[in-house]
Amino acid sequence: MTTQSYVAGYPQQTPAKVAAEFCGVSKRYGPVLALNNVSFRIHRGEMVSLLGANGAGKTTAVKLLLGLAAPNQGTIRIFGENPRSPGAKMRVGAMLQVGKVPETLKVREHIELFSCYYPNPLPLPTIVEKAGIDGLENRPFGELSGGQKQRVLFALAICGDPDLLFLDEPTVGLDVDSRRTFWREIRAFVECGRSVLLTTHYLEEADALADQILVLNCGTIVAEGTPAKIKASVAGKTIRCSTLLSLDQLRAIAGVSSVRAQKGQVEILTSRAEIVLRELLALDATLADIEVVSTGLEEAFLEITRREGAGNQNETKMEEVAL
Amino acid sequence: MNSPANTANIPSATRDATTWEQGKVVRTMKQTLRIYFNEAKAEFLMRLRLPGYVIPTILFPLMFYSLFGLSHSQAALAGTTVGAYLLASYGIFGVIAISLFAFGVGVAVERGQGWMQVKRASPMPRFAYFAAKIAMSMLFSLIMLLLLFTLGIVAGHARMPFTAWVGLSGTLLLGVLPFAAMGLAVGYFAGPNSAAPMCNLIYLPMSFASGLWVPIQFLPKAVQHIAPFLPPYHLSQMALDRIRGGFSTSDWVHIAALNGFTLFFLILAAIGYRRDEGKTYG
Numbered sequence: 001m002t003t004q005s006y007v008a009g010y011p012q013q014t015p016a017k018v019a020a021e022f023c024g025v026s027k028r029y030g031p032v033l034a035l036n037n038v039s040f041r042i043h044r045g046e047m048v049s050l051l052g053a054n055g056a057g058k059t060t061a062v063k064l065l066l067g068l069a070a071p072n073q074g075t076i077r078i079f080g081e082n083p084r085s086p087g088a089k090m091r092v093g094a095m096l097q098v099g100k101v102p103e104t105l106k107v108r109e110h111i112e113l114f115s116c117y118y119p120n121p122l123p124l125p126t127i128v129e130k131a132g133i134d135g136l137e138n139r140p141f142g143e144l145s146g147g148q149k150q151r152v153l154f155a156l157a158i159c160g161d162p163d164l165l166f167l168d169e170p171t172v173g174l175d176v177d178s179r180r181t182f183w184r185e186i187r188a189f190v191e192c193g194r195s196v197l198l199t200t201h202y203l204e205e206a207d208a209l210a211d212q213i214l215v216l217n218c219g220t221i222v223a224e225g226t227p228a229k230i231k232a233s234v235a236g237k238t239i240r241c242s243t244l245l246s247l248d249q250l251r252a253i254a255g256v257s258s259v260r261a262q263k264g265q266v267e268i269l270t271s272r273a274e275i276v277l278r279e280l281l282a283l284d285a286t287l288a289d290i291e292v293v294s295t296g297l298e299e300a301f302l303e304i305t306r307r308e309g310a311g312n313q314n315e316t317k318m319e320e321v322a323l
Numbered sequence: 324m325n326s327p328a329n330t331a332n333i334p335s336a337t338r339d340a341t342t343w344e345q346g347k348v349v350r351t352m353k354q355t356l357r358i359y360f361n362e363a364k365a366e367f368l369m370r371l372r373l374p375g376y377v378i379p380t381i382l383f384p385l386m387f388y389s390l391f392g393l394s395h396s397q398a399a400l401a402g403t404t405v406g407a408y409l410l411a412s413y414g415i416f417g418v419i420a421i422s423l424f425a426f427g428v429g430v431a432v433e434r435g436q437g438w439m440q441v442k443r444a445s446p447m448p449r450f451a452y453f454a455a456k457i458a459m460s461m462l463f464s465l466i467m468l469l470l471l472f473t474l475g476i477v478a479g480h481a482r483m484p485f486t487a488w489v490g491l492s493g494t495l496l497l498g499v500l501p502f503a504a505m506g507l508a509v510g511y512f513a514g515p516n517s518a519a520p521m522c523n524l525i526y527l528p529m530s531f532a533s534g535l536w537v538p539i540q541f542l543p544k545a546v547q548h549i550a551p552f553l554p555p556y557h558l559s560q561m562a563l564d565r566i567r568g569g570f571s572t573s574d575w576v577h578i579a580a581l582n583g584f585t586l587f588f589l590i591l592a593a594i595g596y597r598r599d600e601g602k603t604y605g
Contacts, residue, residue: 063440066443066444067444068444086446089445089446094441096440096441096444100436101436101441102369102433104368104369105372109365109368110365112361113361116354116357116358117447119350119354140372153441160445160446
């Protein structure tokens with residue numbers, strides 16, 4: 001194994017347990033800083049989810065990990081090696097966001113071609129079973145439905161029996177049923193001790209699959225932890241009402257995590273609806289049109305990343321915002 | 324990490340120890356050759372199933388030869404007959420289309436729509452992608468030439484020694500290379516939608532000005548002066564020398580010119596590749 005020493009501040013750990021490592025990585029595209037000093041590790045047998053809105057830097061991170069682009073700063077290691085080295089590539093599988101692949105080739109031909117790149121590919125029947133593409137082997141790629149195409153791309157990602165799998169928004173455009181089937185397939189893959197990095201903008205997806213979630217916003221990690229921890233920090237209620245209080249006054253109320261004006265009303269996001277509501281009624285005798293609803297996880301998450309971005313306080317951890 | 328994952332990790336770790344030592348790639352020559360072969364096979368099947376590619380590249384040379392080559396096939400022209408002369412012209416016409424479009428449109432589309440990234444993220448040897456396209460272009464060219472030559476012999480009264488046929492075929496097949504390089508340059512600069520019109524904009528005027536549609540000696544003087552700056556002119560002069568038999572000293576000039584064009588287009592493609600790398604497209 002490599003003797004390279006890693007950035008200080010990490011608990012010392014044998015590199016053998018680390019599948020992928022991102023150390024102080026920054027990536028710039030012209031004037032845009034896509035990633036700003038990002039560090040994280042993916043351990044063996046761990047499923048890590050990179051969660052963030054479009055443009056948060058998720059795909060950039062995946063590209064860097066695959067060696068498709070070089071970072072401007074920082075180090076990236078895949079099993080202790082440069083991601084561009086053939087040794088790293090042989091142990092990695094990737095499902096990228098692809099517009100189109102050669103549509104006249106049959107599914108079987110695509111899989112057979114990709115399998116021969118790897119030293120120990122899975123047998124075709126195993127790939128077909130794991131990716132749930134039974135019966136599609138002799139169909140041209142172009143004739144498949146959106147969900148079937150995604151599954152074939154998944155098959156290409158796992159055909160080399162990789163130790164580390166990258167899935168870049170694998171379920172975008174899939175209906176709820178296909179998404180859940182897909183989750184089952186991904187889970188089955190990790191149960192064999194593989195590592196997975198999954199990028200998604202669905203918190204629900206990260207929650208259903210990941211051991212660790214990293215929330216990425218505008219190129220920085222704004223929160224990280226287990227799904228339970230992340231959920232606890234964003235779950236809450238939304239209070240809608242008409243009030244004379246200003247937005248700033250509302251923000252000053254203890255327990256309010258964010259406020260925004262919406263169609264002549266205000267929307268208050270809070271983790272302690274009862275206390276905030278009592279306070280509102282005390283402050284504003286004219287309070288009307290009150291409506292309290294549970295905030296969807298997605299909504300709460302989007303609200304917080306939006307606020308983070310608008311306030312340009314990327315260093316603020318999500319927990320602090322929610323409290 | 325949770326415990327079930329830990330226990331399941333063990334077989335994977337032992338496998339690592341046997342197959343992987345410090346990231347050294349264990350791939351035998353035989354495995355590498357298999358990748359190249361499979362890559363070329365996939366490329367060939369993929370193209371063969373695209374009527375939009377096969378029909379113009381294979382049928383147009385045959386069609387043009389039938390229209391212009393058959394009526395006065397036995398008339399003398401530039402030291403040979405019209406029937407033989409136009410085999411070289413339309414053969415090159417086909418070879419250019421096959422290689423220019425396979426690379427120009429192929430690379431632009433596969434790059435622009437993300438497929439190239441999937442390939443680049445995989446451990447496929449990078450050159451296999453290009454080698455496959457070259458091999459496929461040569462195989463397509465060979466098929467097209469066999470059909471065209473058969474038509475020439477049967478209906479165009481084209482007669483020459485066997486060595487001349489072999490020399491002509493070999494010259495035209497090697498002619499794939501400069502136009503593959505030209506296509507590569509187009510593929511790295513054009514987008515997936517603009518690549519095909521751009522290839523046509525290069526292909527048709529270039530073929531005309533090089534004397535592939537109308538023999539060069541019948542073109543206006545101005546065009547005759549432009550022709551030496553175009554690669555098909557040099558390829559067609561070489562091909563005609565093969566038909567007439569013998570090797571003239573001017574062939575060295577043509578060989579040098581074609582090599583120069585190839586190098587120029589490869590450098591252009593490399594610039595396009597660098598410009599492209601790290602951006603949205605792979």
